[in-house]
Structures are given as structure tokens and as C-alpha cells.
Amino acid sequence: MDPSEFDDYVAMIHGTRARFAGRLDVRLGIESDFYPGVELWLRELHARAPLSHVLGSVHYQVSDYRKLFYTGDVFSYQELYYEHLALSAESGLFDTLAHPDLIKNESPADWDFERMRTIIARALDRIAATGVAMELNTSGVQKALPEMNPSPAQLAMMCEREIPVVLGADAHVPERVGDGYLTAMRKLQAAGYSEISYFIDRQRQSLAIDDAIASWIGGE
Numbered sequence: 400m401d402p403s404e405f406d407d408y409v410a411m412i413h414g415t416r417a418r419f420a421g422r423l424d425v426r427l428g429i430e431s432d433f434y435p436g437v438e439l440w441l442r443e444l445h446a447r448a449p450l451s452h453v454l455g456s457v458h459y460q461v462s463d464y465r466k467l468f469y470t471g472d473v474f475s476y477q478e479l480y481y482e483h484l485a486l487s488a489e490s491g492l493f494d495t496l497a498h499p500d501l502i503k504n505e506s507p508a509d510w511d512f513e514r515m516r517t518i519i520a521r522a523l524d525r526i527a528a529t530g531v532a533m534e535l536n537t538s539g540v541q542k543a544l545p546e547m548n549p550s551p552a553q554l555a556m557m558c559e560r561e562i563p564v565v566l567g568a569d570a571h572v573p574e575r576v577g578d579g580y581l582t583a584m585r586k587l588q589a590a591g592y593s594e595i596s597y598f599i600d601r602q603r604q605s606l607a608i609d610d611a612i613a614s615w616i617g618g619e
């Protein structure tokens with residue numbers, strides 16, 4: 400979204416919220432791109448409207464980001480991704496870090512979790528210290544490396560550090576809203592989680608995964 404479209408976006412959400420009142424709770428959120436240097440700009444952007452949930456993303460594939468940070472070495476790009484992920488948590492700008500292992504899609508053949516384990520552990524230690532949540536994003540199954548973001552191995556490391564997890568479908572189209580949530584909740588349980596989180600007016604709320612599964616009315 401171009402910044403000039405921000406007000407239209409807010410108006411669209413408010414219109415949808417009114418249209419679905421009493422049937423569906425529609426809330427205003429945003430996913431913002433992070434890299435070092437844009438903190439002040441983002442702070443001002445997020446202050447333009449009362450947001451219910453703010454996701455922060457390191458989008459390694461965006462051309463501006465790539466121009467600034469890609470040196471031609473895939474492994475150092477993977478490592479820098481986790482450095483920027485930790486910095487995004489420490490910036491205090493975000494409630495949740497979106498799709499927090501997206502970099503594995505940069506070059507799936509060069510993605511080796513075990514090679515990255517120590518780097519990831521250090522980043523997760525820093526993220527855990529901030530209290531910021533991380534997303535389990537179900538759209539990863541449609542990407543070059545077809546698994547949710549993050550992987551089960553990273554989820555287990557997040558659980559060890561008691562990092563809260565928020566589910567997201569990154570829907571892009573109405574048909575994908577909530578897509579894969581049942582599978583995602585089972586993956587979270589397998590990783591050791593018993594609760595999932597969500598945000599209302601930027602305050603984290605928790606829900607037992609057992610209760611969420613019991614009340615699930617979607618397919619799968």
C-alpha cells in the first residue's frame with residue numbers, strides 16, 4: 400500500500416466494520432516493513448489512526464530492501480534477516496513479528512536450519528526479552544519452500560523461550576481468511592504450546608488452543 404492510500408484504507412475498514420456490526424468483529428491493523436533507519440517514519444505512520452494490531456515484517460524480497468542489504472552472499476543475507484528481525488522486536492514498534500522465517504524462501508536449496516540454529520537462537524533470545532509476539536503464518540505452504548512460517552523446529556525454539564504466537568493466514572483473498580488454522584494449532588501443540596494469542600487495541604489476549612480447536616467451525 401502506498402502511504403497516500405492510508406486514509407482510504409482506514410475508511411474502508413471502518414465501513415466494513417459498520418457493515419458487519421453484530422456479526423463479525425472487524426478491526427483495523429497494519430503490516431509494516433521494517434529495516435534499520437525507518438523507525439521514526441513508521442512511528443508517525445502508526446500514529447495516523449488507532450490500530451488494533453501492528454505486525455512488523457522483514458521483507459527480504461522487496462527491491463528497496465534488497466538494494467540496501469543484499470551483497471550477493473545468500474548465507475550472510477539469511478543471517479542479516481534474523482538480525483533485522485531481532486532489531487524489529489527491539490524497536491518497540493510492533494505487537495507481532497510476521498512470518499518470522501520468510502528468508503528460507505530466498506533460496507530454498509541454500510536453507511539449512513541446523514547451520515542457522517545458533518543464529519536463530521540468539522535472535523529469539525533477544526525477541527523473547529522484548530515480550531513481542533511472533534506469527535505462525537499459514538500462507539507459507541504456498542511459497543517456494545512449502546511449509547508454514549516459521550518451521551516446526553523454530554516454533555519449538557520459540558516455545559522454549561515462551562514467545563507468544565499469533566495465527567495469521569496472510570489471506571490476500573477472502574477465501575483464504577483463516578486458512579490452515581486447524582493444522583497450525585496442531586503444529587503449535589506439537590511444538591509445546593497450549594495457548595495462542597491475538598491483539599485487541601494493541602493489548603495481547605490469550606486463548607487455550609484446546610478451546611479454540613473445540614470451537615472451530617471451519618473446514619480442513
Ligand SMILES: [Zn+2]
Binds near residue numbers: 430456458497
Ligand atoms: Zn509479509
